[in-house]
Amino acid sequence: MVQQSTQGVATPSGDPGVQRPGSQSVLAWASRNARLLAPLLTLICMVIFFSFATEVFLTTQNLQNIVTQIAPIAVAATGVTFVLLCAEIDLSIASVATFTGVMAAWLWVGDVFALGNWGIPVSILIAAAIGVLNGYMVAYIGIPSFMMTLAMLTIARGMSVFVSSGKPIFEVPPVLKQLGSVSSQVFGIPVIGIFAVAVLILGEFVLSYTKFGRYVYMTGANREAAEMSGVNTRQVVMLSLVISAVTAGLTGLLFIGRLSSANPSSGEDILISTIAAVVLGGTSLFGGEGGMRNTILGLLIFGVLSNGLNLLPNIPITFKQALQGIVLLAALLLNVFALRIERVQTRNE
């Protein structure tokens, strides 16, 4: 208000609405889509850089490695995308993943219950139940998702240790081993990668082509307005947290398949990687904007960076983690600037 009125005084005849010449329409289009183009640009730059800087980056073997490395994170990131779009957060994904994996292995080994392969759907159901608990507490009781899922992080981690008595379980269902291993491929593509892509595509379908997906966006964009449009926003938030728990559970299964063992004290690092990948892709932490396409880009950036840095010669191995963080920060900065451009562009239209 203040700004408007003083502007009116300062430039009484100012006319900001001058028509842009047609040659600038490409720029306008780019500005409008900056949320997708900024991470894409980052990705392209990285791929070009690593292709020239290392000899092995562009080999089939290495690309297969990248796919296998990011596939489990990609599955969890699909669910986290729903949660972030709702303007909520899920900090329990890593622990839920570990717990689901431990449960599947534990039920396979059968010290108490021997369910065989049925342990797999049962452990996924357990993950879903965790999601229901998260969602109910957040959406209906009103505990902030940050606190609720932080508590669930501890609970699920503790349950993994309790169930497995704190020791890794070295027998896992062979189905999962086949799914998780680098060597199982279809036309040279690791099966685990195909699985992850299928989950991402399903996520994109739900987000962009179903009623629920639209509700997720609108609930995240303005919860009160969604409520005043007759959207059951509590249900939307709850379901998003259930989806996130289920995809985290699937990630846990992929992990024990890849490692051929379930370790109750590992896997915590995927929490940061997953959320980082989603945010790097350009999905807003404040809800309502972004989507699965952004998440895919974020995952690729993340995968290429972690893989590429390992291939670089002449960099002390002890410095790599810090360097990875620095590059991610740079990518986030690019996103922020891109969004500023996008905002200005859409405001002026």
Add this chain to the structure above:
Amino acid sequence: MAGTEATESAARPTLPLPPLDAAAEPILAFRGVTKRFGGATALDSVDFELLPGEIHGLVGENGAGKSTLMKILSGVHTPDEGKMILRGEAVQFTSPAEAKARGIGVIYQELSCMPALSIAENVFLGSQPTNRSGLINWKQMRRDASHHLGSLGIDVDVSSPAATLSLGGQQLVEIARVVFSGASIIVLDEPTSALSGPEALRLFRAMDELKARGTSLVFISHFLEDVLAVSDRVTVLKNSRKVATLKNEGLTKQHLIQLMIGHDADALAESYVGGVTLPPPSQAETVLQVEGLTQAGSFHDVSFAVRKGEILGIFGNLGAGMTEVARVLFGRERATSGAIRLDNRLIAPKSTRAAKQMGIAYLSENRRATIFPRHEIFKNITLAHLDQIVGGIVREKREIAISTDLVQRTGVRPPSPTLRAGNLSGGNQQKVVLAKWLTVQPKVLILNEPTRGMDVGAKREVLDLIQALRAEGVAIILISTEPETVLAESDRILVMSKGQITKAFAGERVSKDLLMNYA
């Protein structure tokens, strides 16, 4: 009424005010202050004088210029023309902080108490007394706070949280904060709208106490009784101009309403100013019936019925409880007691979704709570009835096609459904929200301030659309704080005041001042 003409011409800058206390030098004076926003004049060469130790009431209709005057006074706006003289010295505030530093304090309608902090901390918010080492001197703070509040007639334990106080109590705490930060001029914006009778009396006592100490108070309100109860003088604004400043001796509410509405030529042209004759009550079937609806703390024993193809207007001032009634009907809030019948069936909408599915639609008065500025217009429009519109799979093409029709029907400009809603002006955003409720024809359409902030043309378009919906048999509840809108469009009219229905008009002649008299 004889004084009206004389004082009307006093709005011109050169004429002196009616002789008042000639001895007193005004602590603050506006001389020919004009403020424009774009093409619209919000304040037109207004003179205004505030004497030391007086309570000065400021009244006028919505849009008369009250809040602009207040915002100039508090440094939010700077005048385009004219002078503001504070203690005999011409001043120009560039920020609210500057006004505050010069001793002008404002108590806004929305309180800014921190409910979790103690009462003492709230009194000293931002200026806590410190001891020599720079730490907060809690002892002194508590002692001073309880002393200050005691002098305003509040005797409370200042170490308990502010949330334990009633709304009126919190208001007094804010007044105390402003007073003891050194304000000698205090502006109160609609302070009584949320207060109960006894609480308002307590506020008035505190105001009198401040006045006795030489503080000057500006009291802005729609509640004319309240203004008349405490003010020494009252200034009436109308259409951005000052109509009169009157001594509060023998003034009546009727008198003030006459001055606020006035009888100038172009207003007379509009029939509703003189009054409208409501049509004979409709005999169509009752769609929505409300009996003894009560929500503790906001409205009490509200009963009415709306028939098919009828517009029921509800008029009242801000805080009269109309919005709360609407929110209960739309399932956003729960009633404490009472019954709601839709098509003769008892209903109790538990959620907005439930209400929507029963055929109740609600256009909220709060635009921030209705629009998705960063999303396309068509997504804003299709959200409420997405399932009926797209079925199983969302196809944006179909959504855009449906929205294109509705955008034209409601007169959204520019009429392109793929534009982001945030790029539209406020009035056009309101049309988008209206369009949202027309994707599927509702049985009951509740409109809360549907034309607020719109220019005359847009207003007409929306009102025409509402009349068209009425003709199609929709039962419409039209809630507004603008008497013109309610008068011009309604079949029957209810007036609400402080949570209760004070009057129901049907089939008779109603005028604006009659409406305002009951509010």
